Amino acid sequence: MAEQLARDSQYAATVLKTLSNIQRSDALSKIRSGLIKAKDEIICANRLDLELANQSHISSSLIKRLDLSKNGKFDSMCDGIMDVARLEDPLNKITLATELDEGLNLYRVTCPVGVLLIIFESRPEVIANITALAIKSGNAAILKGGKESLNTFKAMAKVINHVLEIETDVPKNAIQLIATRGEVSDLLNQDTYIDLVIPRGSNQLVRSIKDNTKIPVLGHANGICSIYIDEFADIEGKAKRIIVDAKTNYPAGCNAVETLLINEKLLGTEAYKSILESLVSNEVTCHMAPELLRDLPSSLKDKYSKLFVEATERDFHHEFLSLDIAIKTVSDVKQAVEHINRHSSKHTDAIITENEENANIFLNGVDSSGVYWNCSTRFADGFRYGFGTEVGISTNKIHARGPVGLEGLVCYYYQLRGNGQIVGDYLGGGGKKAFIHKHLDTRGMRLK
Amino acid sequence: MAEQLARDSQYAATVLKTLSNIQRSDALSKIRSGLIKAKDEIICANRLDLELANQSHISSSLIKRLDLSKNGKFDSMCDGIMDVARLEDPLNKITLATELDEGLNLYRVTCPVGVLLIIFESRPEVIANITALAIKSGNAAILKGGKESLNTFKAMAKVINHVLEIETDVPKNAIQLIATRGEVSDLLNQDTYIDLVIPRGSNQLVRSIKDNTKIPVLGHANGICSIYIDEFADIEGKAKRIIVDAKTNYPAGCNAVETLLINEKLLGTEAYKSILESLVSNEVTCHMAPELLRDLPSSLKDKYSKLFVEATERDFHHEFLSLDIAIKTVSDVKQAVEHINRHSSKHTDAIITENEENANIFLNGVDSSGVYWNCSTRFADGFRYGFGTEVGISTNKIHARGPVGLEGLVCYYYQLRGNGQIVGDYLGGGGKKAFIHKHLDTRGMRLK
Structure with missing residues (x-):
């Protein structure tokens, strides 16, 4: 079952x-029209999901994310399809061209990855x-x-599959929508047919997927982002x-800062006090390194005692996803870089400084x-970032x-066009x- | 032990x-000098390896690959280091630059992958x-x-580590050489520290590594390459x-053809007979699809009967790595593409044709x-391909x-340089x- 689906x-x-x-x-334009035509059915199905969610005591923030009918969400969803349709074609771009010999030309050409398995929660x-x-x-x-x-998912899937089958050149099976969790675990074994898994959701979801498949996984489990305030910060x-x-x-965003x-x-300056005050006055709980907690500015300690706790x-390895932050001091920018390279999840880290040299040490040294x-x-x-949209954020190293926008969903292959050349005629063969080995200019070069 | 090594x-x-x-x-230039100075010791160690190999009845082709002393192999090995040193720097290239807003510039910058674990056989x-x-x-x-x-390996490792420690800015632990198989299996568990595994060797080696690690593996287990001879071939x-x-x-090369x-x-033409004859006259055993075997040109059948066997x-899924080839017919270029997409190992496949339309169907359709x-x-x-050298050949899809040359060993990260910008000031935040979102010209742009 899963194998047949993956093979299709x-x-x-x-x-x-x-x-x-x-x-x-x-095809995207046709899908958009199809969804707009089926708006009533989709909103109806969405209402059913909302009712079921209300009955099962799901958090109100999750329910809000489920609701397609409010704030023009349905329309902006449909507009979003056309935003993607209008993006530059990511395929068939020539990114390297080399004349290996007269009449023997090598081209590196962008191409799709192949089959994606995308697993996401709620929205x-x-x-x-x-x-x-x-x-x-x-x-x-x-x-x-x-x-x-x-239910929303099923209603939309029906439209998308129907449109692809009847109105477009895209094969119907190019987009397959599955409903049950059991199917996912079987699909995670289909490494012969599936080229990339993209999970969008909680840490647990991402981790459990990474632990249960040999297929490459694109995404991030954690977003442990740090900010370093340098001595030369404004x-x-x-x-x-x-x-x-x-x-x-x-x-709750993965790009929220978790460590300061x-x-x-x-330490001991007005600036230090001012930094802490900016956080606690915004109801942020500061998880202070023990030596810092002992030495808090007394005025702050009195006024915001509940918001200072011992880290x-x-x-310092933790993604709070709440109004909490871990705070410690470092001796200099190099120690900040070391801390981040050891503790961060390689998502996003920032330095605040007016000193360009320190900024460059940080930009060059942090591996995120x-x-x-x-x-x-x-x-x-x-x-x-200007990518139009994203399929997720990757903390992978390759x-x-x-x-990750469109460019993250393409790879490349090499085309070699000759007129009868054989290796046996060349040195080394x-x-x-x-x-x-003459490099050719590839600016704006496309295969078609 | 393995963890400490990976962490280092x-x-x-x-x-x-x-x-x-x-x-x-x-550092590369210093390593080259160090190896040249230690040539006698290294050749001595290499001789010991050769003696042990002779005693253990290793095949003569393997022994030939082991021998560093013949045909100027040692010197060309040392020259190869300088060939790499002279290649263009693959790091700190800016491959995308976008002005997100005034004073807020995004750069996509090439950077190393991190830690590579490279496992290779013999040479x-x-x-x-x-x-x-x-x-x-x-x-x-x-x-x-x-x-x-x-022994050769140990002698070279000693030189490389010593040179790095004493004479260069590269940390000694940047290149670590390990000797026992046990350490490898422990290292394959160090997915926290190791970013990419590159196995170079037999199918079995590559497969066993892929089956035993969560670290991404770059390489190929099989090289099942096909050639399609079109009706319009010269x-x-x-x-x-x-x-x-x-x-x-x-x-024995992974880029040798295995399927024709x-x-x-x-079928039945002089051309067909001539194709088969070119193979058998070069002592290639032709594994013919059953219907082809029944209908062999009689002159060939008589003269080369032993070289025609039933496939x-x-x-058709097999890498012979010998003077054997599997042969079948297809009805047209589309069927050739389908066969290859189903059977090949996504390594390298070729079409022979004078018909550009068919060539394009093949070039565009084959997923290798x-x-x-x-x-x-x-x-x-x-x-x-003009990459100077290669670390291996990848049949991965991402x-x-x-x-894979130097460019395959780099990835990228994003630098964002601002002057105090916060998301709360922007639409959507x-x-x-x-x-x-103004794209800036990045031609030849580097960070330093």
Whole structure:
């Protein structure tokens, strides 16, 4: 069952990869029209999901994320499909061209990865978003949504499959939507057919997937982001605003700051007090390293005693996802870099300083997907980066890192076009001819 | 033990990644001098390996690969280090630059992957080759050679470690060489510290590594390459030369052809007979699909009866690595593409045709790391592609595909440089500012 499904996806992928950008973008436009036409049915199904959610005492924030009918969410979901359709074609770009010899030309060409298995929780609009990204990038996708949005998911799946089958050149099986959890665990064994798994959801979801598959997984389990306030930071103008934004703008986001490292030279200064005050006055609980907790500015201690607690070692490896932050001092930028390389989850880390040399030590030394200077970690996001949308944020060390847009869903292959050349004629293969290896200009070069 | 070793590598990687191209290339030059100075000791150790190999009845071809003293192998190994040193710096290249807003600039910058675990069999010169690629690309590497070259390996390791420690800015632990098989299996569990495993060796080696680690593995287990001879092929001028080269130039190579697909319209023609004759006259055993075996041209059948055998289904999924080839017919280029996408190992596949339309269907449809038109599959090689050297050939679908040179050992991260920007000021984050998202020209742009 899972094997057949995965095999069907792979076959669809081999057809989809040969379609032109026009054919792929046109399919997205048709899907958008189909969803708009079926709006009533989809909203109806969504209402059923909401009712079931209300009955099962799901948190109100989760219910809010489920609801497609409010604040023009349905329409903006449909518009989002066209935003993706209008993006530049990520396929068939030539990224390297070399004349190996006269009449023997090598091209490195972007191509789809193949078959994606995408597993996400709750928000139903993700279906439209991911469908658009997958088709635009020429990848077949198997989608599994959360059980909370099952009815919405089914209603949308029906429309998408119908449109693909009747109105487009994209094979119907290019997008397959599955409903049960059991199927996922079987699919995670289909490493012959599935090329990449993209989980979007909680730490537990991502970890359990990583532990149960040989297929490469693109994503992040944790977002343990740190900000280092250097001795040369502009505290009032930058540092305070940035840490408050990074912590409070959306504490549940993976790009929210979880650890604050302060240069020890700031200890005992007004600046130090001011930094702490900016956090506690915004109701942030500060998990202070023990030596800092003993030495708190007394005025703060009295006024906000409940918001200062002692940090455990674990707090510095921890993603709070709430109005909590772990705070410690470091002796200099190098120690900050070392702390981050040891404790962070390689998501996004920032330095606040006016000293360019220290900034460069940090930018060059921290080994994370995003390394920032004088701005909030919350900018780590595909939309903010200008990618139109994102399929997730990767903390992997290979393939794609940081917010992953269309470019993270493509890879490349080599085309070699000759007119009868054989290796036996060349040096190293038994012959006497030498290679030319002349690099050709590839700017804006496409295969078709 | 393995954990400490991996942790040391990771720490070394964080230092190595901050070094300049000059520092990295200088270290390579020092290693080369060190090896040349220690030539006598290394050749002595190599002789010991050869003696032990002779005693243990290892095949003569393997012994030949072990021997560093013949044909200037030692010197060309040392020269190879400088070839890598002289390659363009793969790090700190800016591959995307976007002005998100005034004073808020995003850069995508190439960086090392981190820590590589490289496992290879027999050939001792690979140590020098991989050490050079790793240091040049800013990656720490843990190397494990085959037991046949253990003494050579130890002698070279001693020199490399000593040179790094005394004469260079590269931390000594950036290159660690391990000797026992037991350590490898422990290291394969160190997914916290090791970022990429690169096995170079037999199918069994690669498979057993893939089955025993969560770390991404770059490489290929099989090289099942196919050539399709189209009805519009130039048989005498191209097809025959190419298949003979692809099969006989080096049958043990992963880029040797293993499957020949012939357009069925050629059946019964002189061309068909001529193709088969070119193979059997070069002592290639042809594993013929049953219906073809029944209908062999009689003159060939009489003269070369022993070289025609019946193909099993398995032969079309099989890497012979010998003077054997599986042969069947297909109805057209589309069926050839389907056969290859189902049976090949996504290594390198070629079409021989004078018909551009068919060539494009093939080039566009085959989902392999290398797809060739009118040339031998044997060109799939880092040196021939102009990469200077290669760390291996990847049949993965993500990160790096085909022959992997320096570029396959780097990834990227995002730098965001601001002057106090927070997300709360922008649309989507609670504020009113819009992003500019202006793409900047990155040609030749580097961070330093």
